[in-house]
Amino acid sequence: MRRRSLGTAPLFVARCARLRYARGVSGTIAIVEDEQNIRDTVAFALRREGYQVTAFADGAAAWEAFQRSLPDLVVLDIIMPRMDGLELLRRIRSQSATLPVIFVTSRDEEIDRVLGLELGADDYLCKPFSMRELMARVKVLFRRLALAAHPGDDAEQLLEVGRLTLDLRRYTAIWVGSPVPLTVTEFMILRALARRPGHVKTREQLMDEGYPHDTFVSDRTIDSHIKRLRKKFLVIDAGFDRIDTVYGLGYRWAEGTA
Amino acid sequence: MSALSRLPVRLLAFNILLVFLPAAGILFLDTYERHLLDAQERTMAQEGRLLAAALEASGDLDATHARAILVKLGQRQLARLRLVDGTGAVLADSALLGPRRPPDEPSLSPTAALTVPPQQRLLYLIGSLPFRLLRGSGEPDDERDPLDADTGTLTGPEVRAALEGRYGAATRVLGDAARTVMLHIAIPVRLDGEVAGAVVVSQSTRRIMATLYAVRLDVFRVFLASLAVAVVLTLVVATTIARPLARLRLRAGEILDRRGRLTGGFEPSRRRDEIGDLERALAELTRRLEEHLRHTESFAADVSHEFRNPLASIRTATEMALEVEDPEERRHFLEMAQRDVARMERLLSEAREISRIDAHLDEEDRAPVALAALLGGLVESFRLRSGDSGPSFALDGGSEQVMVFGSADRFTQVFDNLLANAASFSPPGGRVTVTLRAAGGQADVVVADEGPGIPEEHRDRIFARFFSWRPAEQAAEHTGLGLAIVRAIVEGYGGRVCCRPRRPHGSEFVVTLPRLPSGASRPARGPASAETIEPDDRNPASGAPEQPVGGGTHQPE
Numbered sequence A: 001m002r003r004r005s006l007g008t009a010p011l012f013v014a015r016c017a018r019l020r021y022a023r024g025v026s027g028t029i030a031i032v033e034d035e036q037n038i039r040d041t042v043a044f045a046l047r048r049e050g051y052q053v054t055a056f057a058d059g060a061a062a063w064e065a066f067q068r069s070l071p072d073l074v075v076l077d078i079i080m081p082r083m084d085g086l087e088l089l090r091r092i093r094s095q096s097a098t099l100p101v102i103f104v105t106s107r108d109e110e111i112d113r114v115l116g117l118e119l120g121a122d123d124y125l126c127k128p129f130s131m132r133e134l135m136a137r138v139k140v141l142f143r144r145l146a147l148a149a150h151p152g153d154d155a156e157q158l159l160e161v162g163r164l165t166l167d168l169r170r171y172t173a174i175w176v177g178s179p180v181p182l183t184v185t186e187f188m189i190l191r192a193l194a195r196r197p198g199h200v201k202t203r204e205q206l207m208d209e210g211y212p213h214d215t216f217v218s219d220r221t222i223d224s225h226i227k228r229l230r231k232k233f234l235v236i237d238a239g240f241d242r243i244d245t246v247y248g249l250g251y252r253w254a255e256g257t258a
Numbered sequence B: 001m002s003a004l005s006r007l008p009v010r011l012l013a014f015n016i017l018l019v020f021l022p023a024a025g026i027l028f029l030d031t032y033e034r035h036l037l038d039a040q041e042r043t044m045a046q047e048g049r050l051l052a053a054a055l056e057a058s059g060d061l062d063a064t065h066a067r068a069i070l071v072k073l074g075q076r077q078l079a080r081l082r083l084v085d086g087t088g089a090v091l092a093d094s095a096l097l098g099p100r101r102p103p104d105e106p107s108l109s110p111t112a113a114l115t116v117p118p119q120q121r122l123l124y125l126i127g128s129l130p131f132r133l134l135r136g137s138g139e140p141d142d143e144r145d146p147l148d149a150d151t152g153t154l155t156g157p158e159v160r161a162a163l164e165g166r167y168g169a170a171t172r173v174l175g176d177a178a179r180t181v182m183l184h185i186a187i188p189v190r191l192d193g194e195v196a197g198a199v200v201v202s203q204s205t206r207r208i209m210a211t212l213y214a215v216r217l218d219v220f221r222v223f224l225a226s227l228a229v230a231v232v233l234t235l236v237v238a239t240t241i242a243r244p245l246a247r248l249r250l251r252a253g254e255i256l257d258r259r260g261r262l263t264g265g266f267e268p269s270r271r272r273d274e275i276g277d278l279e280r281a282l283a284e285l286t287r288r289l290e291e292h293l294r295h296t297e298s299f300a301a302d303v304s305h306e307f308r309n310p311l312a313s314i315r316t317a318t319e320m321a322l323e324v325e326d327p328e329e330r331r332h333f334l335e336m337a338q339r340d341v342a343r344m345e346r347l348l349s350e351a352r353e354i355s356r357i358d359a360h361l362d363e364e365d366r367a368p369v370a371l372a373a374l375l376g377g378l379v380e381s382f383r384l385r386s387g388d389s390g391p392s393f394a395l396d397g398g399s400e401q402v403m404v405f406g407s408a409d410r411f412t413q414v415f416d417n418l419l420a421n422a423a424s425f426s427p428p429g430g431r432v433t434v435t436l437r438a439a440g441g442q443a444d445v446v447v448a449d450e451g452p453g454i455p456e457e458h459r460d461r462i463f464a465r466f467f468s469w470r471p472a473e474q475a476a477e478h479t480g481l482g483l484a485i486v487r488a489i490v491e492g493y494g495g496r497v498c499c500r501p502r503r504p505h506g507s508e509f510v511v512t513l514p515r516l517p518s519g520a521s522r523p524a525r526g527p528a529s530a531e532t533i534e535p536d537d538r539n540p541a542s543g544a545p546e547q548p549v550g551g552g553t554h555q556p557e
Helices: A010-022 A036-048 A059-068 A085-095 A108-116 A131-149 A184-195 A203-210 A219-236 B007-028 B031-058 B063-074 B118-127 B129-135 B157-163 B206-254 B274-323 B327-363 B371-386 B408-425 B482-492 B527-532
Strands: A028-032 A052-056 A073-077 A101-105 A123-126 A158-161 A164-167 A172-175 A178-180 A243-246 A250-253 B080-085 B090-093 B168-173 B181-191 B194-204 B367-370 B392-396 B403-406 B431-439 B442-448 B496-501 B507-516
Touching: A028 A036, A028 A059, A036 A052, A036 A131, A036 B274, A036 B327, A052 A059, A059 A085, A073 A085, A073 A131, A085 A101, A101 A108, A101 A131, A108 A123, A108 A219, A123 A131, A123 A184, A131 A184, A131 B274, A158 A184, A164 A184, A172 A184, A178 A219, A184 A203, A184 A219, A184 A250, A203 A219, A203 A250, A219 A243, B007 B206, B031 B063, B031 B080, B031 B181, B031 B194, B031 B206, B063 B080, B063 B090, B118 B206, B157 B168, B157 B181, B157 B194, B206 B274, B274 B327, B327 B482, B367 B371, B367 B408, B371 B392, B371 B408, B371 B431, B371 B442, B403 B408, B408 B431, B408 B442, B408 B482, B408 B507, B482 B496, B482 B507
Parallel strands: A028 A052, A028 A073, A073 A101, A101 A123, B392 B431
Antiparallel strands: A158 A164, A164 A172, A172 A178, A243 A250, B080 B090, B080 B194, B168 B181, B181 B194, B367 B403, B403 B507, B431 B442, B442 B507, B496 B507
């Protein structure tokens, strides 16, 4: 393992991003959510952060508006009347492959459907979610978007562990030369494991890393993230076995240079 | 072979017994044999009497005359006829007389052993084994004939009896495979009232035994063939009954895994017999069980899902209340949180209500309820609550004497929910009409509104739990359980509820309940209700008489 530069704590990253956007790079965000209270509160919080927000009560209304112009980021509920979040995402993806989309959902089991469909949601939060967590994710996604538009803009911060390379600023992972499409949460969990190869991370530690602003996450959530992480690596490399389960303790990134 | 355990073995035993009993009757019972022997003895006695009568008619016991008669008779006789005088000395013997006609059967000579073809002998020995064990083989008698070789006179007991003027008969066992005996009878010959001699008729039962032997062999062959058929039939039965049953048992054992979850199911059978019926019944049973479990499971998932929205709203609202500095904004978020707390309370109580109806409706007190009075009161209270801008309410059929059987609180809940639903969809100044009609054994209540109506694709789902087809602005006020509660109660009482469009616009909700015949204090469980009310799968209409009140006392809202 060698480090080219020191990794930064996510809070610090978020703060940097906030400064960047506070300097006038304000994005437009669409919130599509049928629960009026949640919609209003999220819209309020996003506006407070300086974003331009449009709110829609269902997928059909949002799609009508999106056909005129796409926002820079979408916060999307799954179960909605008239047109659900999955259908809306499918339509968004037909227009733009990179538009960041965060799901907020009240059903854990739907998440597997979302990711199983390979529609490419960038992140998701389960209800009841922490507003600070959602704000942090929005910032990360905006930063990723900005860095993708300007490659080599800043000094790169790469973490290399064996054949795994993590871009700590763009929140992207590369395994044996191929990019692994990870959600922000998955990336943060993977980063926590890869920083100390061979060392066991407990579920609590991974929760702290994966959800730095949320204290109410069940440890089962970590298990399903790990499951999906493995699946995503296995798609690229059928022999992938770097993420070990240490029964009763947690998980670790298996050491070894092979 | 597992198929031959228990049931098939029992079937085999029954089948063999069925074959065995009649065969054993013929093989081992003496009826047939005795009948044949009796017939033979009668024939012999007949011959003896004929000869005796002929001699008596001639009035003389003359040896020459007797011989002449014997010669004539002997041509046609199979028996040996002998004539003795008063001392037992033989005067004439058909066996020693002139040319006999060739015998019909080669084995009829008295001394010849009963011959058995070797290929049949083993079969006969096997077949007659229990027969011989039962009787023991007859020991041959020392004397085979009443003739005393020393004196040349007949001295057997039957001859003595005849010479004393009585009918005499004796058997002597010859002893061979078929238990052949020699049958001797003696008839006295009287001249002038005095016994002057006797006619002795002797015949072997060999002929009968040969017949019996053939019959027994045939019966035994049939028995063996039937036995084979019985075994084959049993195997067929075993494969058509026992095997499918064993398979069903195996399936039943596998249907629950170690954690008590339903894993498999019975496939509906295409068999037309009782096993097919059983299989279909089991398939239906597991299907319903599975459906019920899935229903319960999805209800739990739905409840958790429905709770997360207000919970998420409360969480984000309180988070924001802590962050904002403006007291107005803070107040706004706290009020929002409070509204969602109220909504969670409503959700909780309705979810609890619906599971209580599912589980305990049958145990609640039931009594005859006059629908007209109940609907009249409800319509009046909605009218009062409605105010000027709200919809107007009307009751049609309020004079109908319609009694239904159930809990007045539950019926109130049903129509309260329907009226509230109609009111919430009514345009300002719209009209909500409640119509009560009695039709045969049932009561129809129609709640009609002038709202936007329900799209056809949602009409089936409108009564499903947590399904709601409301504008998003209204959604927070309604749990999506109101109509589900209506359906649960109505179906629990053996009724039906459906939704249909109303002309020119709006919807109608039709509640059909089994009607109580006027004067009756509880529903007849007869055809009146059975004809019109389709039995509900989950909650069979139980016209249960009053039972102790369960935990399910209803709190009207």
